Amino acid sequence: MxxxxxxxxxxxxxxxxxxxxxxxxxxxxxxxxxxxxxxxxxxxxxxxxxxxxxxxxxxxxxxxxxxxxxxxxxxxxxxxxxxxxxxxxxxxxxxxxxxxxxxxxxxxxxxxxxxxxxxxxxxxxxxxxxxxxxxxxxxxxxxxxxxxxxxxxxxxxxxxxxxxxxxxxxxxxxxxxxxxxxxxxxxxxxxxxxxxxxxxxxxxxxxxxxxxxxxxxxxxAELGEGSVLTLQGAFSREDVAAAVERSTGLRALELDDGRALLNVPRGRAGVGAALEAIYTSGLHLTDVTVKEPNLEDLFLKLTGRELRD
Amino acid sequence: MRSLWHVAAHDLRQHLSERANIFFLFLMPLGFVFFFSLVNSGGGGSDVAVSLPVIDRDGDFLSEGFIAQLTAERFQSPVYTAAAAETTTFTARHVDIPEGFTARVLGTEPTDITLRATATSNTDYDLAAGVRLHLAQVRFLSNLWRWSSERGDPPLGPSLSPADVDAASRQRFLDLVAEPSRVTVTAENAGTGRPVPRGARQSIPGVLVMFVVMTVLIGGSESLTREKLQGTLRRLATTPLSARQVLLGKTLGLTLLGITQAAVLIVATEVLGRFGVAGTDFLWTPFLVGVLPVLLAYCFCVAALGLLISGLLRTPQQAESLAWLFGLALSALGGSWWPLEIMPDGMRIVGQLLPTGWAMTGLHNVITYGQGLAGAVVPTVMLLLIGGLFWLVGSRTLRVT
Known part of the structure; x- marks a missing residue:
């Protein structure tokens, strides 16, 4: 049409x-x-x-x-x-x-x-x-x-x-x-x-x-299978990138200083393993959320900012 | 085309349905017509009565006859005795008939009748009074000659005194004065001279031209800026109408509003004229063929100006204020309030560049100067050209999209 x-x-x-x-x-x-x-x-x-x-x-x-x-x-x-x-x-x-x-x-x-x-x-x-x-x-x-x-x-x-x-x-x-x-x-x-x-x-x-x-x-689906892990804290993007590289299954969706959006393989084990990898990397975190992926996350991934910015 | 008419008819209905517009369209102009007609009912033309108080210091039958002669010349002449005149302040012109006037005339001695104008009297009327006074003098003398001829004995001369004239003879003189004049003097303009439009022939077309420009500019620019703000103008352009067609429809609606205003005034003043209300006997019907093209072109021109104003301003309040200012200025400068002919040269040139100026010129050509359709051609073409220019600029400034 x-x-x-x-x-x-x-x-x-x-x-x-x-x-x-x-x-x-x-x-x-x-x-x-x-x-x-x-x-x-x-x-x-x-x-x-x-x-x-x-x-x-x-x-x-x-x-x-x-x-x-x-x-x-x-x-x-x-x-x-x-x-x-x-x-x-x-x-x-x-x-x-x-x-x-x-x-x-x-x-x-x-x-x-x-x-x-x-x-x-x-x-x-x-x-x-x-x-x-x-x-x-x-x-x-x-x-x-x-x-x-x-x-x-x-x-x-x-x-x-x-x-x-x-x-x-x-x-x-x-x-x-x-x-x-x-x-x-x-x-x-x-x-x-x-x-x-x-x-x-x-x-x-x-x-x-x-x-x-x-x-x-x-x-x-562009966000991948699994959950979205959002990290906030006093860290650099390089710190998070290094942590992601060391872990298995963890994938960076959006990285920034003080804020990161990561894809975590579906399942409890996936989330636990991801959190453990981040914990052992020594990142100073102030907030961690795990949720099912939505369009807001996709928008953030695609544009680097939130829809309501 | 049908959609254009649909838009135009909708706009006209919107204007007519607003209470304030009804006051402006119907009641206020009729009030102005009544007022102006009343004010102008004593002015202009060759048949109007001119006020001319008389101080009669003579009080005999020839001064009485002379005063009757003045009345026959369409003077309004209240009579004052010498004593009454001492306590009266004359605000305009007056005539002074000296003591012994009758005796001196009968005795063929020179005598003076004095026309005195005051500082506050109307110069035009003073001039008219002077001319008519001369006419009255000529007719007075011709009646005196007839009266003397009829009497036979004694003839006018040094030996005749008022005491020699009996009552019947005195009455005969007054009867002669009361007879219709056998000679009529008519004043007309010759060559390239143009009389100044006056009376109802100035005020009624003037009120019409003024109210058309006021109604269309104020109503039109206010509604167009409101539509611009509320988004309906833009929404119209999402229909199969193009932006230009939307503006054409809006212009047509405003033109119809102007035509409605003009029609109301023409019908109302025609009725007033037919019934002689407010001292006017002016009728449109003999001039309609010449008047119509001028008025149609004028309504279009003013509608296009409304479009232009709407494009320049953002809010209805701004548009309404500017429309009032434009309307009043155009009316005054264009000759609606007073004839262009009495304005200074510079102002007259400015007036002739304006739509109101061309409209008044066209109406005067047809109504005052009797030029018919031929007199309407140039003003109509000029109004269409000015209107076209306004529309071209307005359609670029008023952004539909």
């Missing part, structure tokens, strides 16, 4: 997006995971036709965005990060307006509007001005507006920012439903849990480039 090839965007000296390529199939949710400033929104803006790329291409349903922007945009449902609504209008009036832009009229528009109001749970408040809504309700309407014309590719740019946990769960359920109904979904987020639980495929993005992509399982 969506094919992005070598997409690049520069703002002066800054390369906001640098050679990004990925694809999203119909019925699948593809996540772009990265911190603020990673280039996710710029990537979405280029796919949505809001800003032209410096190079690269975007194809939707086989159509080149550069050559046929109107045809491509007709297939897109864009849900922007900001809540872009007419606050003086009601939810119904907002949906009517945005539906009208896509040529929906009369009964078809009314049916679609009512279905969407049911979908996002706003049917009972549909005749109220949007300015009276809570943040979560506005987010839900923001989503509904992007779906009014039944798009085949849905671009969701951090749609859960600033809403309460229950509203987030509801919204994610709606997104899953859209994919089940056959839409291709491109979803950006900086929430690991969201990406892990929602997305069929993920790309980990930072500083404008994609560092890794694949299914959640395949990405986790």
């Amino acid at each position: 969506l094919q992005v090839q070598n997409l690049t965007k520069t703002f002066g000296e800054i390369r906001a997006v640098d050679g990004v390529s990925f694809g999203v199939e119909a019925g699948r949710i593809f996540g772009l995971l990265g911190p603020n400033g990673a280039g996710k929104t710029t990537t979405i803006a280029m796919i949505a036709g809001l800003i032209p790329p410096a190079s690269g291409s975007v194809h939707v349903d086989g159509l080149d965005l550069a050559a046929r922007p109107a045809d491509v945009k007709r297939r897109l449902g864009v849900v922007p990060q900001e809540i872009a609504l007419y606050e003086d209008l009601t939810a119904r009036e907002n949906l009517d307006f945005w539906g009208g832009i896509y040529g929906l009229r009369g009964k078809a528009l009314a049916a679609r509007r009512d279905a969407l109001l049911d979908l996002v749970g706003l049917a009972d408040r549909a005749r109220e001005p949007v300015r009276n809504y809570s943040g979560g309700m506005k987010r839900r309407l923001n989503l509904a507006l992007g779906l009014v014309h039944k798009p085949t590719l849905i671009l969701l740019d951090e749609p859960t920012v600033g809403i309460d946990p229950q509203a987030r769960i509801n919204l994610l359920d709606v997104v899953r439903g859209l994919a089940r109904d056959g839409a291709a979904v491109l979803y950006t987020t900086h929430y690991l849990e969201e990406a892990e639980n929602l997305c069929d495929e993920l790309a980990i993005m930072d500083h404008g480039t994609i560092h890794a992509q694949g299914t959640v399982e395949s990405l986790k």
Whole structure:
């Protein structure tokens, strides 16, 4: 459904997006995971036709965005990060307006509007001005507006920012439903849990480039089998590297002065042996944690920093 | 194209649904029209009454006849006796009829009637009063000649005194003064001379031009900057509309807002004119063919200016403040408040560069100078060119994406 090839965007000296390529199939949710400033929104803006790329291409349903922007945009449902609504209008009036832009009229528009109001749970408040809504309700309407014309590719740019946990769960359920109904979904987020639980495929993005992509399982597999051991203390990276070299099965994922991320073979024996090796190496430790690998660890391994930095 | 109209119609509905805009669109301009029409109802034109108090120190039948002659010349002439005049302060011009006026005229002796203007009187009206006073004098003399001719005996001359004129003869003179004049003097401009637009023909088009620019600039720039901030402008560009089409739709919406404002004022002032309310008998209907292209081009031009202002500023508050400033300045400099013709040369040149200036010129060409559609061509083209320039700059400064 969506094919992005070598997409690049520069703002002066800054390369906001640098050679990004990925694809999203119909019925699948593809996540772009990265911190603020990673280039996710710029990537979405280029796919949505809001800003032209410096190079690269975007194809939707086989159509080149550069050559046929109107045809491509007709297939897109864009849900922007900001809540872009007419606050003086009601939810119904907002949906009517945005539906009208896509040529929906009369009964078809009314049916679609009512279905969407049911979908996002706003049917009972549909005749109220949007300015009276809570943040979560506005987010839900923001989503509904992007779906009014039944798009085949849905671009969701951090749609859960600033809403309460229950509203987030509801919204994610709606997104899953859209994919089940056959839409291709491109979803950006900086929430690991969201990406892990929602997305069929993920790309980990930072500083404008994609560092890794694949299914959640395949990405986790890059951390290797077993557990992740995190060490903190007064040591140098060379000290840890030497300790890792002396041990059996221990593998360095990320090494830094005072902090190290190590892969430990699965099983109790593996962890015990690893701890013993570190202990005997004489490293001065202040904190040691052992946990199952997650995307945060992968992000740290790939980018050298935490997602929430 | 259909989507452009959809955007434009949506924007117009949004503007019309706001209570503050209804006040600005409908109530405030009508108040201004009523006020300006009232203020201007005594000014301009050749038929307006000019105030000219009279001090009658003579008190005889010829001074009474002369005063009646003044009234026939459309003067409003309250009469003061010499004693009353001593205690009255005249704020404008007045006429002084000397004691013994009747006796001197009947005796063919020279006598003076004095027109006195004060420092605070309106020079235009002083001039008009002087001309009409001469007309009254000519007609007074012609009636005196007719009266004398009818009397036969005794003729005017040194031997005739007021005591020789009986009551019937005195009344006959007053009757002659009351008869319609047989000679009419009409003043018109000749050659390249252009009269200064005045009265309702200045104030009503002026109010219209002012309120269109105020409504469109204030409402338009406020709503566009708000849309820029809340992201709906950007969201519109994610639809099949291009950024340029979004801006065209927004411009069309603002143009429709201006047209609505103009239509409200045209209909309202037409009704006022037909019923003679507030002293105006000005009607749009004879001029609509020439007026419409000017107004359509003007509405587009002002809408494009609204787009430009919205692109330059970040917040609705900033945009609204600047729009007020622009609107008032454009109205004053463009000749909405007073005719460009009475402004100093430098200001007039500036005014003629502005959309309001071209709109007023076009309206005056059609309404005051009777040039019809031909008089509308140049102002319409100029407004479209200026509007096009505003739009090109505005579409680059107002970033949809």
